[in-house]
Amino acid sequence: MSEIVRRNSELLYLYDARLCNPNGDPDEENKPRMDYETGRNLVSDVRLKRYLRDYWLALGEDQWKNLGYDPKPDVWVRQLEDENGAPQRVSAKQRIDGLAKEFGARSAKEAAKQLEFSQWLLRKLVDARLFGATIPIGEGEGERGGASLTLTGPVQLSWGYSLNRVEILPSATISSQFAGREREEKGQYGTFGKDWRVKYSFLAFYGTISAWRARFTGLTEQDVRLLDHSLIEALPLLATTRSKLGQTPRLYLRVQYKDDRTLLGDLRAGISLEREEGLEKPDDVELNFTGLVQRLQNAKDKIEKVVLWVHPDFASGVPLKAALEEVGLTVATVQAPGASS
Numbered sequence: 001m002s003e004i005v006r007r008n009s010e011l012l013y014l015y016d017a018r019l020c021n022p023n024g025d026p027d028e029e030n031k032p033r034m035d036y037e038t039g040r041n042l043v044s045d046v047r048l049k050r051y052l053r054d055y056w057l058a059l060g061e062d063q064w065k066n067l068g069y070d071p072k073p074d075v076w077v078r079q080l081e082d083e084n085g086a087p088q089r090v091s092a093k094q095r096i097d098g099l100a101k102e103f104g105a106r107s108a109k110e111a112a113k114q115l116e117f118s119q120w121l122l123r124k125l126v127d128a129r130l131f132g133a134t135i136p137i138g139e140g141e142g143e144r145g146g147a148s149l150t151l152t153g154p155v156q157l158s159w160g161y162s163l164n165r166v167e168i169l170p171s172a173t174i175s176s177q178f179a180g181r182e183r184e185e186k187g188q189y190g191t192f193g194k195d196w197r198v199k200y201s202f203l204a205f206y207g208t209i210s211a212w213r214a215r216f217t218g219l220t221e222q223d224v225r226l227l228d229h230s231l232i233e234a235l236p237l238l239a240t241t242r243s244k245l246g247q248t249p250r251l252y253l254r255v256q257y258k259d260d261r262t263l264l265g266d267l268r269a270g271i272s273l274e275r276e277e278g279l280e281k282p283d284d285v286e287l288n289f290t291g292l293v294q295r296l297q298n299a300k301d302k303i304e305k306v307v308l309w310v311h312p313d314f315a316s317g318v319p320l321k322a323a324l325e326e327v328g329l330t331v332a333t334v335q336a337p338g339a340s341s
Contacts, residue, residue, distance in 0.1 A: 002222030005214035011207035012253040012267040020246035023047045031196040039165035041201040045157040055234035067337045073126035112137040129217045130155045154213035160205040167199040211260035225337040250314040254307040262302045287316045297327040309334040
């Protein structure tokens with residue numbers, strides 16, 4: 001098992017969304033989430049984490065081995081499948097009872113009596129180690145309810161927001177037609193809805209990795225490298241539905257500090273767009289990193305390294321590596337989790 005994380009990190013994750021709906025708001029006809037006062041497009045951390053979890057679930061045994069994990073990890077927040085492979089709804093209690101049986105107990109109530117059960121869960125559930133979880137592990141009586149394992153994740157992600165002002169395209173009404181009603185019914189029936197999309201959104205997420213929290217979930221250095229790798233891989237592979245297609249990671253940066261106390265704060269404060277309106281494609285993006293580079297230079301004695309990845313087609317991000325090295329920072333590329341750091 002890889003070493004437990006003992007140093008803090010901060011993350012900056014940039015991606016764009018073109019002619020799609022990055023995160024629909026169910027309270028507004030599933031329109032893209034917006035801060036209408038500023039014209040900024042919003043994306044929740046839950047939406048981003050779902051891409052990551054779906055990506056981890058899609059990986060096969062051999063792929064996990066190539067990433068340095070054996071056996072294959074599981075994910076706590078997930079759908080289960082029936083014997084025919086169809087998704088089925090399960091309660092948290094059903095989910096934890098299933099895991100308890102894998103552990104070798106008849107139920108979670110029985111497993112909870114064994115001290116090693118909670119540690120077994122954390123070794124098995126990769127998303128719980130990263131993001132935390134509330135896992136029911138026992139049953140109470142009356143109004144007391146059941147006992148639970150509540151963990152705050154070492155990895156916390158902000159809501160993302162667009163650096164540019166975003167235009168929502170006029171909605172087209174869409175319909176679905178189904179032929180062949182049952183028995184005596186004739187003809188077709190269908191449903192109608194709205195198809196809302198952004199014209200172009202350049203989104204920025206900020207995150208932290210707390211070494212203090214890592215002690216309680218068992219987050220490892222290997223898990224951090226998995227996160228680096230997955231943020232680059234998950235979005236283009238999983239954002240492939242009709243409304244989500246058109247999202248591409250453009251830049252990922254992780255500042256790894258030398259201790260478990262240093263955190264500079266939201267790294268997005270150090271970046272800006274030269275032009276915030278009228279953007280339609282990645283070539284229109286002109287990023288200014290001056291503030292970010294200055295902040296990192298001022299704290300370079302506390303920084304062990306900066307892990308950086310830039311999409312090969314994202315010209316605006318290419319100068320950042322040279323700028324960071326010029327002020328004396330060590331810049332490393334994103335590695336697969338099984339590789340040495």
